Structure formats: C-alpha cells, structure tokens
Amino acid sequence: MTKPDVPHHPHTPVYSYKINDPLWSHYIELVRNVVVPYQWEALNDRVEGAEPSRAIRNFRIAAGDEEGVHYGMVFQDSDVAKWIEAAAYLLSAKPDPELEVLVDSIIETIARAQQADGYLNTYFTLREPGARWTNLAECHELYCAGHMIEAGVAYYHATGKRNLLDVVIRLADHISTVFGTEPGQLKGYDGHQEIELALFKLYKTTKEEKYLELSRYFLDQRGAHPHFFVEEWEQRGRSIHFGELDMVHRHTYSQSHLPIREQTTAEGHAVRLVYMCAAMADVAAETGDTSLEEACDRLWNNIVSKRMYITGSIGSSAKEEAFTGDYDLPGDTAYAETCASIGLIFWAKRMLQLNQDSRYADVMERALYNTVISGMSLDGQRFFYVNPLEVDPEIQRVNPNYAHVRTRRQGWFGCACCPPNIARLLASLDQYVYTPAVEQDTLYVQLYIGGEGEFTLKGKRAALTMVSDYTSTGEVKLIVQPDSSEGMEFTIALRKPDWCAIPELWINGEKTEQDGFTFESGYIKVTRTWKAGDEIRLDFPLELLRMKGHDHIKSTFGKVAIQRGPFMYCLEEVDNGRGLHRVQLPRDAKFSIDSGELMPLGIPTLTTIGRRMVSDEDWGTHLYRSNVQWDTQSAELRYIPYFTWANRDEGEMRVWIPECE
Incomplete structure (x- = not known):
C-alpha cells in the first residue's frame, strides 16, 4: 500500500532507518515475535497465572459485541492503545499481514465503541455514562484519549490506513468542543499528562492548527488555574475514585501547583512530569516559545544533576511514584518506574530538537541501556514495574516498606502501563538514532545502533550504513553513500559518550587528529564533501x-x-x-x-x-x-x-x- 505523504517537524526532516545491530535487533525481534504476541494474549486474558486485563473485552462490551461490565482500572483502555502503537511501529519496519489483520480487527471494535459525538472511553461508557469529564484529577479520560491518538497517528504512518486516524480525529474534535476558554467550555486539564504530546503529533500529521492550539491550551492551563481539581471535587459532591485523595497535595502530584513556566524543580508523579515536559519541548520547538524552552531546561537540569539514579531511572518514592527532594536516591526503596525512564527518553529526544547538546543523548542512552531493558526479562515474557538498585528477598517479603519492590519479574499487572510502553519504545527505536538538522546542514548521530538508512539535507539524499560493535568492543563504522556522483557536502556530528574519555577517529583508514574535526557540545563534527563509500571508524575504549x-x-x-x-x-x-x-x-x-x-x-x-x-x-x-x-x-x-x-x-x-x- 502506498504510504501517505506525511509532513515532518522542520528540525527533523524525514529519514528512514532499519536497525541491524547485535544487541538491539535481538530486542526488536523479541518485541515482534514474543512481546507483542504475548501482550495480545494478556490483553485477551489468555496468559495462565497472570492477572486478567479484560482490556479488549471492555471495548467489545462497549461496542455491543458482548454483554458485561467494565473490568479493571479506569485507564485500562490505554494498554490497548499502546499495544496498537507498538504493532504500528513493527509494521512500519517490516510488513506482517497477520499482525495487520489483527490490528484492523481491534480498530473496528474501537470504532464501534466510539460514541456518536466522538467520545471514546470504555470506563465511562459502561460504568458512569453520566459522569464524563467530572473527575479529571483521577480518572485519566484525556490520558486514555492521548494514547489512542498516538496509536492512530502511528498506524496511519505505518500503513496509510485512516481507520483509526479518523476515530481519533473525531475524538480530538470532541475534546476541542468540551475544553477551552469560551463560555460553556470546561477550563480544566487532565490529572495525568499525555494528551498534550498526542495532540502535537496529530497536528504534525494533519497540519490542523487547532490541535497545536489545544495542546498549548492544556499546557498553559495547568497551574494557571491551580484550584481546578478542588473545584471539580466540590462540584461532584466531594466523591473520590481512588480510596484516599489529598486535594491540596494533588496539585503538586500532577504538576499543577504552579504555571508550568514557573516550575524550577521536578515535583510529583515522575511519569506525569516527563510526559508534560516532552510536550513542552515539542510546542517550544514548533512555536519558538522561549519561556517553555527555559522551563524545560530548568526541570531537566534539576533532574539529571540532583534527582536521577545512575541507571537513568527517576522517581524515588513508592508513595505516589514521585520525585522527593534533591539527592534523595535510596537504592533499596527506589520506585524508579520503567515508564518514567521511557518518558525521560521521549523528553530527551525532543530536547535534542531544541538544542543539539550531547548531554540529552547521554541520558537517553543511560536510561535505555539500563532501566528500560531491565524492565523486561531476557525472554520478553515477564516485566518489572519498579527497578531498585538493591534487593534482599528475605527482608522484602516481611517489611512493608518494600512492598512495591519485586525480586522476580511478573507476567502482567492490574495496572499494566509498563509492558506495552517498553514494546512501543523498542519498536520505534529507529527514530532515536539520528537527528538531521537542516539549518545546520548536519546529521547528528545520537545512538550507536547499527543499521541502514537514508536521510535528506537541503534537498539532497544520502544513504548511511552503521556497523556497530558499540556494546562489545566499542568499535563503530559508518559508510556514506550520497545520491550524487559528485558527492555531497555536509557535516556528520558524532556524539562522544559521557563515559568515554578520548575516542579515536579514522576516515577512509586514516587516523584523524584534532585538526581534522571540530568538537562542539559533546559532538565530534566532521565536515567534508562525502563521496560514495567514504568510511568513518570510531573506537570508544570500553574502560x-x-x-x-x-x-x-x-x-x-x-x-x-x-x-x-x-x-x-x-x-x-x-x-x-x-x-x-x-x-x-x-x-x-x-x-x-x-x-x-x-x-x-x-x-x-x-x-x-x-x-x-x-x-x-x-x-x-x-x-x-x-x-x-x-x-x-x-x-x-x-x-x-x-x-x-x-x-x-x-x-x-x-x-x-x-x-x-
């Protein structure tokens, strides 16, 4: 099927990359052959011994295909959306007719579950149809909508099919009628950020400015209306969804204690914060909003210099899965949620669009190579939600302070956000390897993950092959193949990892000394007219x-x-x-x-x-x-x-x- 002509971020022109790497090909094939099929079985409640999900069944009931009641968490829909997104990335990399048929089948069910006005949420459709948008603090309606929008965009990019894209456009249009500053609209925002970055993706795909404006609205409203959650709590008779709810602390928990441009320290629920900052960076890069960019810088610096574990994990407290204070990084009670490190990677990628500085890619690498893949067993069938740096099973079985820590990965979770999040990140890993920068006529190499790809700079295309033994010997080769027989002049910027003191560089077999390149913001920059077959070799000593x-x-x-x-x-x-x-x-x-x-x-x-x-x-x-x-x-x-x-x-x-x- 012919793929649609899809616009891309002006700072990230189109490039395609197929990973072929000793480590990461293994993980991607694991996602393709084990994780995604396994998670489909889990979502359909067919994994023996694992906690049931019923997420697919919820959609079937909402679509009228089955009788029953909603089961599971209020955000159960998001697990299905993330599974679809992961499947879409796999289909983008390699055709899989059987998987595509499976995805189409659940999309048909989702479409039938959508309400006439565009609303889509199985919990409120089945359990509380009259309570839509009355408990944004707790009930994740916009969060679930955001994940479904991301799935719809990814599936459209992968297959050219609009079946889910049209569903999420109707959903986004419905949201735009409910929320806003006009009379009669709800001047609120979700307790869990996600809709903001999803709307930005929808804007980039459809070119509809209203989705960018709605994304910016949700960012601007957070903290600017700091008492919103208390007001809606009063309006619904002070009822709550989850056991206990401290409405005053709720604002810090969801980063609404201050307008986002005034926040200086990472507070509250870790996943919420990094999802929010990813959207802030997106909007800042698109609109040139320097105040958003400056807020991103402040929050980033606070995390990586004072609130991040050495494994690239964040969120040290099990209570509310949250940041605590500067330098409070206990290893044995660490929460260090897998999803939080994945969100940190999302944010790092977007910070690299704002500012090409290797420190963002260094954190991206640290989180990816340690916490993210620690969150999944080597066979792809069991998962960690929490990633401690120290465990003692005998004590953890009897001390309730360690109740959140597991010493064995689990088959599934009642709140199963992490497994599909791992799948969608690894399936889309090709998007994190390079950052082409048109205004600099430069191709930035962020991760040394082997493969073959193409990229465009100033209207000219070139192919690039990376052969990587980065994780075993520290050696990497890049071979350039410009389309033009006359060659192509541009800069290749090679990240110097923060763990490597002095890398060595060869071009076409000749060792290149410092006068043959420039070093800027953590990148070795080589500018020349590249000819077909030109080879870069890097040696990163693995000390x-x-x-x-x-x-x-x-x-x-x-x-x-x-x-x-x-x-x-x-x-x-x-x-x-x-x-x-x-x-x-x-x-x-x-x-x-x-x-x-x-x-x-x-x-x-x-x-x-x-x-x-x-x-x-x-x-x-x-x-x-x-x-x-x-x-x-x-x-x-x-x-x-x-x-x-x-x-x-x-x-x-x-x-x-x-x-x-």
Whole structure:
C-alpha cells in the first residue's frame, strides 16, 4: 500500500532507518515475535497465572459485541492503545499481514465503541455514562484519549490506513468542543499528562492548527488555574475514585501547583512530569516559545544533576511514584518506574530538537541501556514495574516498606502501563538514532545502533550504513553513500559518550587528529564533501569506570558502582553468595572480562577479587556486642550487567558496593 505523504517537524526532516545491530535487533525481534504476541494474549486474558486485563473485552462490551461490565482500572483502555502503537511501529519496519489483520480487527471494535459525538472511553461508557469529564484529577479520560491518538497517528504512518486516524480525529474534535476558554467550555486539564504530546503529533500529521492550539491550551492551563481539581471535587459532591485523595497535595502530584513556566524543580508523579515536559519541548520547538524552552531546561537540569539514579531511572518514592527532594536516591526503596525512564527518553529526544547538546543523548542512552531493558526479562515474557538498585528477598517479603519492590519479574499487572510502553519504545527505536538538522546542514548521530538508512539535507539524499560493535568492543563504522556522483557536502556530528574519555577517529583508514574535526557540545563534527563509500571508524575504549555518587547522596556515600560502556553492573547472590552487605571492593581491584553465559547478547560479565567482612565471634543470643573484631577474607566477585539481573535464581542484588583500601 502506498504510504501517505506525511509532513515532518522542520528540525527533523524525514529519514528512514532499519536497525541491524547485535544487541538491539535481538530486542526488536523479541518485541515482534514474543512481546507483542504475548501482550495480545494478556490483553485477551489468555496468559495462565497472570492477572486478567479484560482490556479488549471492555471495548467489545462497549461496542455491543458482548454483554458485561467494565473490568479493571479506569485507564485500562490505554494498554490497548499502546499495544496498537507498538504493532504500528513493527509494521512500519517490516510488513506482517497477520499482525495487520489483527490490528484492523481491534480498530473496528474501537470504532464501534466510539460514541456518536466522538467520545471514546470504555470506563465511562459502561460504568458512569453520566459522569464524563467530572473527575479529571483521577480518572485519566484525556490520558486514555492521548494514547489512542498516538496509536492512530502511528498506524496511519505505518500503513496509510485512516481507520483509526479518523476515530481519533473525531475524538480530538470532541475534546476541542468540551475544553477551552469560551463560555460553556470546561477550563480544566487532565490529572495525568499525555494528551498534550498526542495532540502535537496529530497536528504534525494533519497540519490542523487547532490541535497545536489545544495542546498549548492544556499546557498553559495547568497551574494557571491551580484550584481546578478542588473545584471539580466540590462540584461532584466531594466523591473520590481512588480510596484516599489529598486535594491540596494533588496539585503538586500532577504538576499543577504552579504555571508550568514557573516550575524550577521536578515535583510529583515522575511519569506525569516527563510526559508534560516532552510536550513542552515539542510546542517550544514548533512555536519558538522561549519561556517553555527555559522551563524545560530548568526541570531537566534539576533532574539529571540532583534527582536521577545512575541507571537513568527517576522517581524515588513508592508513595505516589514521585520525585522527593534533591539527592534523595535510596537504592533499596527506589520506585524508579520503567515508564518514567521511557518518558525521560521521549523528553530527551525532543530536547535534542531544541538544542543539539550531547548531554540529552547521554541520558537517553543511560536510561535505555539500563532501566528500560531491565524492565523486561531476557525472554520478553515477564516485566518489572519498579527497578531498585538493591534487593534482599528475605527482608522484602516481611517489611512493608518494600512492598512495591519485586525480586522476580511478573507476567502482567492490574495496572499494566509498563509492558506495552517498553514494546512501543523498542519498536520505534529507529527514530532515536539520528537527528538531521537542516539549518545546520548536519546529521547528528545520537545512538550507536547499527543499521541502514537514508536521510535528506537541503534537498539532497544520502544513504548511511552503521556497523556497530558499540556494546562489545566499542568499535563503530559508518559508510556514506550520497545520491550524487559528485558527492555531497555536509557535516556528520558524532556524539562522544559521557563515559568515554578520548575516542579515536579514522576516515577512509586514516587516523584523524584534532585538526581534522571540530568538537562542539559533546559532538565530534566532521565536515567534508562525502563521496560514495567514504568510511568513518570510531573506537570508544570500553574502560571500566568506578562511579561515585555526589557526597550529598547518603545511600551511595563511600560506595562505588561499576560501569563499562553504557552499561551499569551489579552483584547477584547467585554468583556471589548471600550477605552482599558484607562485600567490599578494594580501590586497586583489577577486573577480568569474561564471556560467561550472557555473551549471546555480546555483553560480558566482569570478575575481580574483593573482600568479604566476617566475624569469628560467637554471638550466641546477643544482638549487639562491644569489642567485636571484624576480619576480611578474599572473595572472587562476579559482576553482571544490571539489565540482566533477576533472570536466574531469586536472590540479593546490589549496584553500589562499599569501597575499601
């Protein structure tokens, strides 16, 4: 089927890329062959032992195809929308007639479930048809609408079919009649941001300015009308949907405590904040709104310099899945939701449209290579919602402070936002590798993920092949093939990862010294007239880094974490025995790189000689004693990549280890 001529962001002209990479091809095929089929079964309640979803059944009931009542969370619809979006990205990369038929079938059901005025939400259609738009603080109507809009846009781009696009256009048009500043319209906004970035995507696809204006309206209204949630609560007789609701704190939780342009610190629910900031960056890039851009910068800097874990995860509190305060980053009670890191990646990609600075891509890489793929088992069938940096199963089973932490991934969740979010990100990973910048006549390389693609700069096209051993040897090759036989003059900007001190660069087999390129904002920029077959080779030495936390982070003080390339490492009980709290890492410890059982992914394990503290004292019935002498024994330590933990026997795990002489 002929694909539609779809406009693209002026700062991101069209480029296409097909990933062919030792690590990421494995994950994308896992999403294609395992994750998306598995999640379809889960959404249809056919996974034995997993909590039922009933999300597909809700749509069938709303469409009149079945009898029954709505089941599940008030935002259950969003799981179906994210599944469709992930499937769309897979179809965009490679035809799959069977998958396309499956998607078309559920879209037909969704279309029949849509109400005559364009409204689409199975919870309110089936349970509370008279309560539409009366509990925006809690009930996620606009959030669900946003995910369905994203799915409709993605499926249109992938297949050219308007079946879901037309549904979401009617939905967006309905929303535009309900919300706004005109008399009779609702001057509100959703408790969970998502509609803002979805409307922007719809605007870019349809060229309809009203969707951009509606996106900006929702951003501008948040915090400018700070008491909206209290007012709607009063209007509905102070009824609440979720058990307890502190209406005063609700505003901080949903980032409506201040107008968004005045916010300086990351507060409240982590996923909500990064979704909001992704939309802010989109609108800022499109409209030139410098106040939005400045707010994005302030919030970004607060997170990455004071409120982000070393794994690229965010949101340290299980209560409200929220940010807390500066440097409050406990590893054992970390919430670190998978969705929050995915949202951080969404935001980082958009910040790169505003400002080509490698620090955004560095965070994008850190979150992707650690928290995001940690959120899914190596076989693609089990998932983490929470991503701690330290666990002890025996204590976590009895201490309610750890009730949110799992030491084994789960098959599904009653609130299942993370699994389909992982699927849609990995299925669309090709969109994150490059950023072409027309005004600079520059192609920025953000992620070193191998594959073949094409791009356009100033009306001229070129093909580019990347052969990447980035995660195993640190070597990357790029081969340029301009359309013109005369060559093509432009700049290739190669990101220098923050973990690499001094990369080496060769062009056509000749080592290029500093006078052969410029270095700006974290990028090695090479400008020349590129001829067919020109080759860039990069070598990023994969040195082991002994990472330390800021001295204000109490939980990491005096400890060290090991990083190699983009990967953080950890110790697991299955390799190192119980009592990981006794283990210490000497400052002069030397590491060996081993193939081990994880080499099918090309990521080695690490071994070294550490120390284990022991006591020969007979403690008897004493819980505390004086004059105890601790001895240390030599102990071989085996480190594994953090993203692979909890794929074997259940046991303790630690990222941060005390350092000793």
